[in-house]
Amino acid sequence: MEKIPILRMGPFLLVTIQVDLYDRLALNLEADLIKTISDTNAKGVLIDISVVSIVDSFMGRIIGNIASMSKILDAETVVVGMQPAVAITLIELGLPLTGVHTALNVERGMELLRAKVNLDDYSSSEDEDGYEPDDQRDY
Amino acid sequence: MGSNIIEILKNSQSTILENWSKTQASAMSFNDDLISSQEIQEQSEELITAFLRNLNEENLGNGDAPEFDEVVESLSDLSISRAKLGFSPKETSVFVNGMKNAIIDVLEAQLISQPAQLYAASKKLNYLFDSFSIVTFETFIRGREEVIIRQTDEISEISTPVIRVWEGILALPIIGTLDSARTQVVMENLLEAIVETGSSIAILDISGVPAVDSLVAQHLMKTVAATRLMGAECVISGIRPEIAQTIVHLGIDLSNIITKASLAHALRFSFQSLKLEVRKQQTPANR
Numbered sequence: 001m002e003k004i005p006i007l008r009m010g011p012f013l014l015v016t017i018q019v020d021l022y023d024r025l026a027l028n029l030e031a032d033l034i035k036t037i038s039d040t041n042a043k044g045v046l047i048d049i050s051v052v053s054i055v056d057s058f059m060g061r062i063i064g065n066i067a068s069m070s071k072i073l074d075a076e077t078v079v080v081g082m083q084p085a086v087a088i089t090l091i092e093l094g095l096p097l098t099g100v101h102t103a104l105n106v107e108r109g110m111e112l113l114r115a116k117v118n119l120d121d122y123s124s125s126e127d128e129d130g131y132e133p134d135d136q137r138d139y
Numbered sequence: 140m141g142s143n144i145i146e147i148l149k150n151s152q153s154t155i156l157e158n159w160s161k162t163q164a165s166a167m168s169f170n171d172d173l174i175s176s177q178e179i180q181e182q183s184e185e186l187i188t189a190f191l192r193n194l195n196e197e198n199l200g201n202g203d204a205p206e207f208d209e210v211v212e213s214l215s216d217l218s219i220s221r222a223k224l225g226f227s228p229k230e231t232s233v234f235v236n237g238m239k240n241a242i243i244d245v246l247e248a249q250l251i252s253q254p255a256q257l258y259a260a261s262k263k264l265n266y267l268f269d270s271f272s273i274v275t276f277e278t279f280i281r282g283r284e285e286v287i288i289r290q291t292d293e294i295s296e297i298s299t300p301v302i303r304v305w306e307g308i309l310a311l312p313i314i315g316t317l318d319s320a321r322t323q324v325v326m327e328n329l330l331e332a333i334v335e336t337g338s339s340i341a342i343l344d345i346s347g348v349p350a351v352d353s354l355v356a357q358h359l360m361k362t363v364a365a366t367r368l369m370g371a372e373c374v375i376s377g378i379r380p381e382i383a384q385t386i387v388h389l390g391i392d393l394s395n396i397i398t399k400a401s402l403a404h405a406l407r408f409s410f411q412s413l414k415l416e417v418r419k420q421q422t423p424a425n426r
Contacts, residue, residue: 080370084330087368088323096364103370104337 004029006036011043012113013075014106020054026062033066037073044113045070048106050081060095067100076101076116080109144246144260145199149191151245156187158241163234179234186213187238199263203270214271215278222282235275239268299325301332308409309338310402312377314347322358326365333371340412341366342405346377356391363396372397372412376405 002025007014013036015029033045047063067077078101090097101116103109148155160183164176189209198204214235221231243261250257294315302310309332313325329341343362348355359375366373376399378386386393399405410417 079368082368082370084327084334084365084369087330087365088326090368091361091365097368102368104333104339105370108339108370 004032006033008036008040008042011041011117012110013037013040013042013045014048015045016048017052021052021059021062023058026059030062030066030069034069034073037070037075042075043117045075045077046106046109046113047077047079048081048109049079049086050083050105052086053083055086055089057093057095060090060093060097064095064097064099067097071099076113078103078109078113078116080104080106144250144256145194145196147246147249148194148242151249152187152191155238155241155245156184158244159183159187159237162237162240182217183238186210186217189213190238199260199267201267210271211274214275218275218278219282219285222279223286228276228279231275231279232272235272236268239264299328301328303332303336303338304342304406305409305413305415307336307338307413308340308342308406309333309336310342310344310406312344312347312402316350317345317348317355317358319354319358322362326362329362330365330369333366333369339371340409341371341373342402342409343373343375344377344402344405345375345382346379346402348382351382351385353389353391356386356389356393360393360396374399374405374408376400376402 002019004015004017004025013033015033036042037045045066063079070077080103082102101112103112160180163179193206193209195206198206218231242264246257246260299313299321304310309329311325311329332338333341343359363373363375374397378398399408
């Protein structure tokens, strides 16, 4: 059975979805991810959906659920690399994913997570490259 | 009797044409810049030749007769081309009705001693030309509609440019009314551009939008939400005071959308969020 790998990067978890998510796979991912967060005490989750081209309301709900569950377990969720068509679809479905942070690509998503999580090990050295993710996004 | 009339008409083609040209010249103040009088002359001649060639005893008074297909076709072409050239409906209908008047004038002159026959012939010709007029009118409107549709397409294509104003900052000036179809185009263009340029801020300038109702506001909010999903931020600028009033009166909540008074303010805000600074160059005298 197919499984989506969950990679651990320090205090964060990295999930790259490289196949089209069908319902069971999405449910498994949700369960696995939440379990891993709890096991590893992760402080942030980064979900890369840059190759996902098809999305439905169920998918949208799963992503929203993951974000809410992670929040309860004290981890921030960032969804990165959403394709324009997917974004339009989610909006048309009435799923603006309000609880989820978003970023354009993995790199910026990581910066955003670091800024959000405020770890002692991570000094705020992001200023050097001229980009600083801002905090006004989480309305 | 019928053949007599048709004979008369066929024999007096040049007289009809002459009368017709005269009425046209006097009846409509011609737009010389739209069409030359020589062109009109040619069109009239072509039409009248086609008409008289296909006219016979049976179809006099029946515009739907298959013999008149040629006439109807050339009338339609003429009507459409006039619509596209910008003629008024009146000018076009005067053109067609002028032909009827010219023909009846000729008949009147020839049949002055036979009023019954004249009346019967005029009546039939009236029926015939009524149906011609309807064809002309219909095709004229269709021609106009084609022009309108083409213009609409052009407007929606040209009026949604996505401008890269700075590294990481996109601007989208929206001009004209926002409907669902246009919002879709705007949204798609914007999101594509965000991916292409890797921009993190998009400025939606609506100073060119004449009115904002609840639907337009909803479209705007959708665009902002979609931009956020992509991981970029959307700022709306150029909201005119009347529009601000309308939005509040309609009870639309824009509180979770960043709004700025003008494009300049939005740009300044974008610079701040990107930690950029614009300042005046120091002149040597100040040092």
